[in-house]
Amino acid sequence: MTALVDTSALARWQGLAREHGVAWTELVLVAVNLYGIRTPLGARIRLLVRVTGERESRVVVVPSGRPDSPFELVEDRLCADGRTLARVERRAADDAVPGYLRCWDGRAWRAATLNPNARSRCTGCAFCPTTLEDAVDPRLRLEDELAALLAGLAAQLPPGGTLRDLAEVTISTGCFHTEQGALAHLRTVRRVLTEHGLTPRIGLLTSVLRSREAFAEIAREIGPFLLYLTAECASRRDVLLKASKASLTAAEMPGLLARARAAGLQTSFTYVVGLDPYPLMRDFLRTLLPHCTVFPSVQVYQSHTPLMDLLRAEGAGEPAYYLDIRREVERVAAPRGLVPERWRCYRPLWYSTYAGRPLTGPCR
Numbered sequence: 001m002t003a004l005v006d007t008s009a010l011a012r013w014q015g016l017a018r019e020h021g022v023a024w025t026e027l028v029l030v031a032v033n034l035y036g037i038r039t040p041l042g043a044r045i046r047l048l049v050r051v052t053g054e055r056e057s058r059v060v061v062v063p064s065g066r067p068d069s070p071f072e073l074v075e076d077r078l079c080a081d082g083r084t085l086a087r088v089e090r091r092a093a094d095d096a097v098p099g100y101l102r103c104w105d106g107r108a109w110r111a112a113t114l115n116p117n118a119r120s121r122c123t124g125c126a127f128c129p130t131t132l133e134d135a136v137d138p139r140l141r142l143e144d145e146l147a148a149l150l151a152g153l154a155a156q157l158p159p160g161g162t163l164r165d166l167a168e169v170t171i172s173t174g175c176f177h178t179e180q181g182a183l184a185h186l187r188t189v190r191r192v193l194t195e196h197g198l199t200p201r202i203g204l205l206t207s208v209l210r211s212r213e214a215f216a217e218i219a220r221e222i223g224p225f226l227l228y229l230t231a232e233c234a235s236r237r238d239v240l241l242k243a244s245k246a247s248l249t250a251a252e253m254p255g256l257l258a259r260a261r262a263a264g265l266q267t268s269f270t271y272v273v274g275l276d277p278y279p280l281m282r283d284f285l286r287t288l289l290p291h292c293t294v295f296p297s298v299q300v301y302q303s304h305t306p307l308m309d310l311l312r313a314e315g316a317g318e319p320a321y322y323l324d325i326r327r328e329v330e331r332v333a334a335p336r337g338l339v340p341e342r343w344r345c346y347r348p349l350w351y352s353t354y355a356g357r358p359l360t361g362p363c364r
Contacts, residue, residue: 009070010081013319020323025051026351028085029058031319032071032078033300033347034274036063039073041093043304046346048090048364049078059364060092061346063304077081101148101156103343103362109164109364111200111343112153113172116145116189122293146192163198168226170203177244179208183217190222205230205270210256215263226294227260229253229269234284235276240311250262250284257291268294273325273349274301274316281313282328289329295338297345298329322349329357 011244017027022205027052037045045064050057064073070080080084104113154163171189176182182204189202202225209215218225233240234250248256257267269288276284288296300322303309317319334355340348342363352359 010083016323017322019329020052021356023352025054026353027319027323027327029060029351030300030322030349032060032062033302034317034319034322035069035124036066036302036304037073038067038069039064041065041071041073041091042332044094045086046092046094047078049086049088051086052084056352056363057089058351060347063302066304071084099153101153102170102364103168103341104364105362106160109157110165111168111170112144112163112166113170114149114189116142116149116173118187142188144191144193144268147196150192150196150198151364162359163196166198166200168203169193169200170205170226170228172205176206177208179214182206182208183214184217184224186225195319200264201226203228207231207248209260210252211249212259212263215265219264222263226266227257227266228297229257229267231259231269231284231288232272233272233275234280235313240275254287254291257288261291261293266293267355268292268296270297270299272299272301273322277313278315278321278324279326285325285329286332289332289336289338292333292336292338295333295340295344298325298349299345299347300349302347326350 013027013031014024016022017024041064043063043065044061046059046061048057048059071085072079072264073088075093076088077084078088090344098116099112099114101112103284105110128334150163157163169189171185176185184200186204193200193202201224204223204231205228207230209218209227215227230245231250231253232245236248237250240246253269261267269292271285272290273281285298301312301316303312303319309317313321329349340359342348342353342359343349344362350359351363
């Protein structure tokens with residue numbers, strides 16, 4: 001099949017990078033997030049890549065098996081129109097797993113992601129690739145499952161490493177349908193961590209924690225805590241989101257984050273760039289950013305199937321849409337001291353620079 005990119009398109013990408021003050025290497029990574037890769041390796045693939053001209057390797061998780069993608073995996077090379085744009089140093093199918101280590105700082109792993117709740121209980125959002133994967137469900141009591149997850153993480157540590165190096169543990173796939181269910185889960189997670197001598201900040205991706213009473217309980221019994229509000233999108237929420245997320249309106253979210261922050265919690269949110277009309281997206285993000293203490297997870301929308309292509313907003317099929325909102329977010333977030341932490345997101349808009357300055361710190 002003929003690739004959709006030719007040398008003139010590559011030239012346009014280079015011009016786009018110059019216009020936005022973005023390194024060519026960053027444009028390539030944003031584009032591969034957007035378009036995916038032509039390869040038969042599963043629905044989603046995790047790659048460690050080094051873009052030509054870069055000294056640092058990056059982890060990307062992108063759609064695979066996209067026959068219309070301009071990118072092709074040829075042995076250990078990521079190519080477009082026959083031109084090698086990056087070297088692939090490691091590849092693996094991105095299957096659902098119960099947990100994994102994050103944030104390698106050169107000496108120790110500083111963060112971990114846990115998925116201890118039953119994925120099969122999640123009805124799924126229209127844009128979520130998890131719905132394409134097999135469920136990975138706990139088979140034991142939650143306490144036993146968490147203990148097994150911690151043991152599995154400990155087995156992955158380098159010699160001399162300890163889980164006590166973890167500063168943050170994030171619960172990524174909660175699949176909670178009620179606030180009380182999320183609170184009960186968090187109490188159990190904190191108890192098990194304490195029993196193992198661990199005191200990290202707990203982060204939770206959720207939209208069901210909403211009340212002052214819940215935030216006060218978390219501050220009192222579970223903290224330190226980071227609330228990652230799963231905002232995702234501002235429009236078509238009843239169509240794109242499962243019911244437990246869709247019941248929270250875009251207008252309610254700034255107040256929710258403000259309540260959590262007033263209770264002494266750290267706050268952030270997740271948002272999928274590419275689902276909303278551009279002006280609505282810009283204005284929506286402006287309302288949320290002032291209530292954040294941690295830079296949000298602003299992700300490129302990744303389409304894994306032709307049906308998922310139809311969910312894109314107008315203009316969201318081109319890299320310019322993503323570079324434009326990247327610049328808008330920088331204008332609002334940077335003066336507030338919010339800076340991306342590269343290890344937090346594998347499909348971001350930022351890789352090596354932010355607001356005209358180099359990004360440093362762990363990227364995986």
